[in-house]
Amino acid sequence: MKVEIIGVKGIPEVHRGSKLAELIIDSIKKMGIELQNGDIIVVTQKIVSKAEGRLIKIDEIIPSKLAIRMGRLFKKDPRLMEVILNEAKRIVKMARAIIIVETKHGFICANGGVDQSNIPKGFVSLLPVNPDRSAKRIRDDIKRLLGIDVAVIISDTFGRPWREGHVDVAIGVAGLKPLIDYRGQKDTHGYELKVTMMAIADELASAAELVMGKLNNIPVAIIRGYPYPKGEGSARELVRRASKDLFR
Amino acid sequence: MKVEIIGVKGIPEVHRGSKLAELIIDSIKKMGIELQNGDIIVVTQKIVSKAEGRLIKIDEIIPSKLAIRMGRLFKKDPRLMEVILNEAKRIVKMARAIIIVETKHGFICANGGVDQSNIPKGFVSLLPVNPDRSAKRIRDDIKRLLGIDVAVIISDTFGRPWREGHVDVAIGVAGLKPLIDYRGQKDTHGYELKVTMMAIADELASAAELVMGKLNNIPVAIIRGYPYPKGEGSARELVRRASKDLFR
Numbered sequence: 001m002k003v004e005i006i007g008v009k010g011i012p013e014v015h016r017g018s019k020l021a022e023l024i025i026d027s028i029k030k031m032g033i034e035l036q037n038g039d040i041i042v043v044t045q046k047i048v049s050k051a052e053g054r055l056i057k058i059d060e061i062i063p064s065k066l067a068i069r070m071g072r073l074f075k076k077d078p079r080l081m082e083v084i085l086n087e088a089k090r091i092v093k094m095a096r097a098i099i100i101v102e103t104k105h106g107f108i109c110a111n112g113g114v115d116q117s118n119i120p121k122g123f124v125s126l127l128p129v130n131p132d133r134s135a136k137r138i139r140d141d142i143k144r145l146l147g148i149d150v151a152v153i154i155s156d157t158f159g160r161p162w163r164e165g166h167v168d169v170a171i172g173v174a175g176l177k178p179l180i181d182y183r184g185q186k187d188t189h190g191y192e193l194k195v196t197m198m199a200i201a202d203e204l205a206s207a208a209e210l211v212m213g214k215l216n217n218i219p220v221a222i223i224r225g226y227p228y229p230k231g232e233g234s235a236r237e238l239v240r241r242a243s244k245d246l247f248r
Numbered sequence: 249m250k251v252e253i254i255g256v257k258g259i260p261e262v263h264r265g266s267k268l269a270e271l272i273i274d275s276i277k278k279m280g281i282e283l284q285n286g287d288i289i290v291v292t293q294k295i296v297s298k299a300e301g302r303l304i305k306i307d308e309i310i311p312s313k314l315a316i317r318m319g320r321l322f323k324k325d326p327r328l329m330e331v332i333l334n335e336a337k338r339i340v341k342m343a344r345a346i347i348i349v350e351t352k353h354g355f356i357c358a359n360g361g362v363d364q365s366n367i368p369k370g371f372v373s374l375l376p377v378n379p380d381r382s383a384k385r386i387r388d389d390i391k392r393l394l395g396i397d398v399a400v401i402i403s404d405t406f407g408r409p410w411r412e413g414h415v416d417v418a419i420g421v422a423g424l425k426p427l428i429d430y431r432g433q434k435d436t437h438g439y440e441l442k443v444t445m446m447a448i449a450d451e452l453a454s455a456a457e458l459v460m461g462k463l464n465n466i467p468v469a470i471i472r473g474y475p476y477p478k479g480e481g482s483a484r485e486l487v488r489r490a491s492k493d494l495f496r
Contacts, residue, residue: 001255001459001466009249093494100494108410110443117444118435157444161409161495162356163417164488165427165447167454179413182462187366196365196405196462199413206415207455210474211249214430214444218249226458240412246341246348 001225006033007211008220016053021141024220033222037149040223041138042208045127045156045171046118047219048134054126055119056083074099080114083124087112103127106239107171109158117214128154131172132234139174151175151228154235155205168209170201170235177229178202178238199238200228249473254281255459256468264301269389272468281470285397288471289386290456293375293404293419294366295467296382302374303367304331322347328362331372335360351375354487355419357406365462376402379420380482387422399423399476402483403453409495416457418449418483425477426450426485447486448476 010027014020020043028035049055063071063078067085071078074097081099088101092108101112105127113127128134135152142150154172159165170178178201182193208221258275262268268291276283297303311319311326315333319326322345329347336349340356349360353375361375376382383400390398402420407413418426426449430441456469 001257001464003253003455003458005251005253005455007249095494098494117439117441118437119439120437121439157446162488162493163447163450164486164492165445165450167447167450169411185463187463188465189366189368191365191367191369193365193462197413198405198457198462199411199415200458202411202413202415203454203457206451207251207253207458209446209451210251210448210455214441214446215433215435216249217436238412240410244412245410246343246346 003207003226004222004224005207005211006222006224007216007218008222009218011047011217011219014047014050014219016051016055018047018051019141020047020051021138021145024138025142025145027220028222035142035146035148035150035222036224038224038227039148040151040153040176040204040226040228041142042153042155042205042221042223043135043138044168044212044219045113045131045154046115046125048128048131048154048172049125050119052128052134054128055123056126058122058124070094080124083126084112084114087114087126105131105171106236107158109156113156127156127171132174132236133172135172135174149175151230153201153205153208155208157209167202168205168212170205170238173201173233173235175230175233176201177231177233178235180229201233201235201238204228251455251474252470252472253455253459254470254472255464255466256470257466259295259465259467262295262298262467264299264303266295266299267389268295268299269386269393272386273390273393275468276470283390283394283396283398283470284472286472286475287396288399288401288424288452288474288476289390290401290403290453290469290471291383291386292416292460292467293361293379293402294363294373296376296379296402296420297373298367300376300382302376303371304374306370306372318342328372331374332360332362335362335374353379353419354484355406357404361404375404375419380422380484381420383420383422397423399478401449401453401456403456405457415450416453416460418453418486421449421481421483423478423481424449425479425481426483428477449481449483449486452476
């Protein structure tokens with residue numbers, strides 16, 4: 001079994017209203033590659049947020065008293081703090097200039113996904129309002145334009161407890177099930193697997209990050225040859241339910 | 249940029265004393281593939297533990313009083329509980345039949361890495377004593393036998409807080425640096441990246457899992473075309489220092 005991960009070069013700067021599926025198709029065509037049924041397209045959150053107008057001008061933010069107080073406490077720009085608080089459903093942990101929040105989507109991440117890298121200066125970017133829907137839009141557009149059935153993953157870079165360094169994970173999916181459930185199946189020794197659900201959408205996002213990097217200007221990757229479980233699927237399945245989570 | 253992930257088929261059942269580098273080289277040769285300088289070989293922990301004799305017969309374990317009491321409390325075989333306690337440096341969390349421990353290596357994982365899948369019945373497997381050394385041995389043996397310079401990652405399947413499903417991570421590395429540190433570098437908009445260290449060894453382990461699966465009998469993968477940062481490296485760099493970890 002062989003899986004290929006191909007970085008898509010030449011995606012132009014994305015602006016509010018940019019049609020991502022068309023930009024992706026054009027760039028892939030220019031590379032001399034033909035999309036195939038069963039390909040997975042991984043798209044970084046940043047260009048999705050740009051296309052969906054999820055950039056905010058820092059100068060136009062008026063911080064609340066709470067944001068000003070917290071900004072002082074955590075040595076952060078109070079306007080940035082205001083945006084983070086707006087994105088948060090709940091604050092999970094605050095310490096040492098790190099603010100970990102649960103976003104409205106249910107994702108638990110630093111700064112609620114609010115970020116300043118790889119966007120014009122003076123702006124901050126927010127996560128897409130509904131990353132599954134963003135993924136579905138790209139998938140549906142590719143289907144309409146090329147007649148080809150691909151899965152789409154919107155990826156973002158998250159930290160995690162206990163382990164150093166960040167990894168890319170899936171925050172939106174379309175056309176694939178994000179988890180493979182092995183429970184009840186038997187291994188080669190006849191042992192019934194008891195717990196293993198694999199978060200393949202996260203593993204695919206991490207695999208795509210290898211060709212994207214942070215400075216290569218490659219916001220899109222094609223993953224080819226992976227027989228993913230097809231289906232509607234939602235990245236919300238990757239959010240552990242509070243009742244099952246020991247670390248809320 | 250294109251990265252390939254190739255599942256290595258035909259690795260025979262591994263026993264204590266099996267020479268993994270030789271088994272891997274033979275299987276790759278039979279697939280008609282030639283190893284190249286710069287390839288990354290990802291090997292699942294399970295066959296490393298088997299080769300290093302890290303299987304314990306459950307019948308031979310005598311549980312302590314503590315293990316018996318905890319086994320009753322958490323509805324686990326007290327002998328299994330005994331092994332888990334032996335592997336633990338510290339218990340991080342116990343609840344609902346889930347025991348998360350910090351292993352002697354510093355890894356934080358369920359059951360201290362003690363596992364019963366994909367090994368003969370009646371046994372449990374422990375993590376390798378020093379997975380970096382296990383990786384180095386395979387790397388050095390391949391160098392000696394073929395004259396080829398590969399990096400080696402020992403991978404294992406870990407759960408994580410907040411997100412559903414498991415992913416494969418690196419528990420041992422040789423010949424590559426497990427983290428890429430982007431701090432201080434500038435993105436295409438001239439914004440200086442402040443925090444992003446990418447855990448590429450974990451992303452590589454996750455990518456390899458895609459071809460391994462849990463039931464395919466593919467315990468080894470080759471990752472080709474990824475320009476990893478060379479160097480000594482240790483998977484211990486992936487363990488967040490207690491002083492920096494908000495979730496100890």
